[in-house]
Amino acid sequence: MKRWIAVGLVAILAAAAGAYYWSSSQTTRDASTLLGLSLPDTSGHQEAMSQWKGKVLVVNFWATWCAPCREEMPEFVKAQSELGSRGLQFIGIAVDEPDKAEHFARELGVNYPVLIGGYGAIELSRTLGNRVVALPFTIIVDRQGRVAQTHLGPLKPSELRAIVTSLL
Amino acid sequence: MWFGVSCAVVALAIAVPVLGQIDPLPPERAFRFTARALNPQTIEAKFTIAEGYYLYRDKIHFSVEPVTAGLTVPPLPEGKVKEDQFFGRVETYRDSLIVNLNLENAAVGQKFVIIAESQGCADLGICYPPQAQRVTVALPAASAAPSRGAPNKSWLN
Numbered sequence: 001m002k003r004w005i006a007v008g009l010v011a012i013l014a015a016a017a018g019a020y021y022w023s024s025s026q027t028t029r030d031a032s033t034l035l036g037l038s039l040p041d042t043s044g045h046q047e048a049m050s051q052w053k054g055k056v057l058v059v060n061f062w063a064t065w066c067a068p069c070r071e072e073m074p075e076f077v078k079a080q081s082e083l084g085s086r087g088l089q090f091i092g093i094a095v096d097e098p099d100k101a102e103h104f105a106r107e108l109g110v111n112y113p114v115l116i117g118g119y120g121a122i123e124l125s126r127t128l129g130n131r132v133v134a135l136p137f138t139i140i141v142d143r144q145g146r147v148a149q150t151h152l153g154p155l156k157p158s159e160l161r162a163i164v165t166s167l168l
Numbered sequence: 169m170w171f172g173v174s175c176a177v178v179a180l181a182i183a184v185p186v187l188g189q190i191d192p193l194p195p196e197r198a199f200r201f202t203a204r205a206l207n208p209q210t211i212e213a214k215f216t217i218a219e220g221y222y223l224y225r226d227k228i229h230f231s232v233e234p235v236t237a238g239l240t241v242p243p244l245p246e247g248k249v250k251e252d253q254f255f256g257r258v259e260t261y262r263d264s265l266i267v268n269l270n271l272e273n274a275a276v277g278q279k280f281v282i283i284a285e286s287q288g289c290a291d292l293g294i295c296y297p298p299q300a301q302r303v304t305v306a307l308p309a310a311s312a313a314p315s316r317g318a319p320n321k322s323w324l325n
Contacts, residue, residue, distance in 0.1 A: 065227070065287060066295035070254060095297055104254060122297070132194045134294040152192070153293045 029147040033124060034059065034139065039093065039115035042102035047115055055089040056167045057141040058160070061117060061125055063096040064104045069136040072154040073108055079160065080112045086168045087143070093117035095135060142167045192290055193218055201301040203282040208274055208307050211282055215265040220291045222248075225259035227287035227298060230269055237280050238272030260288075271307075279306045 038048045049059075060076060062069035073092075080090045090112035094101035098116050105114045122133060129150040130137045140149040140163055149163055192198070200216040213230060217223060225247040232239040244267060247259030269282070282303050289295035 063295070063297070064254060065224075065298075067252060067254075067289065068293040068295060107254075132192050132294075132296070134192060134195075134290075134296050136294070 031141045031145050031147045041115055042098045052089045055087045058090045059139040061093045061135050061137040063135055064100045066135045068154050075157045077111055088164055093121055195296040195299050199288050201284045203303040203305050205305050205307050208276050209271055211269040213267045213269050217263055222260040222262045223286050223288040229285040231283045233281040237274050240270040274307050276307050
């Protein structure tokens, strides 16, 4: 009997630890390191991330060589156009060559800033939960500058809308 | 006893859907690179690709250090054709890719570093940045055992 209770408790603890680990994408970590970044846009002009502080930010790491990244971007364009006036701001950080990122962004009609992320930006994404350092990786920051959610892989449009509207 | 069993069942019921989320492999495990000398002129380069992962044919490049070894790379085998909205016709490899590289100026006993650059994605909807993996190969008189080098990532920019 006692042994079974112990087994049950161990299993519950293991599950709880697992649940905690896997839900760590929903956090309230400070996004100040991210907001302290300054990255070049596709023409080389430095943009400080801090200029968007106070808005609900969707910071999306992407690349032209990443098909799943490109596939979710039209939804970002749509959401930016619909919710931008309410304080939603998308920022694309391209892990790519500036001309390729520029070409694709123009072709798609991207209506939000596209910055070029080097090794530092990618390493930062690792510290914010991108353990295998893959793309697309999206960080959602609330108006207080806290990381509300991080997500590896494409975001479902319904999921994206639910998260951002709860923060706006 | 039943309490324990039911606890375990509840725990599993909680754990399974939670653990069912994306759990991608690190790139060096998704795309394992090994190389071995088949004879003093030939290096067998091999990617072992995990199930659910694929490499892009046109992103695979091989090189050797020192370059004086004179590496020649044969045309890569045809991959599975995929239509990409942005890049057009692309070819991908799954499971494994074996390429026999030729060393023109190699000497028996000499050590070389074979560098394989690659880029791939996973079916679960993620892609990895280009990575470079390095494997040191010695050219003995007899054929060598496979060796695996430490992954060494490289990034665009």
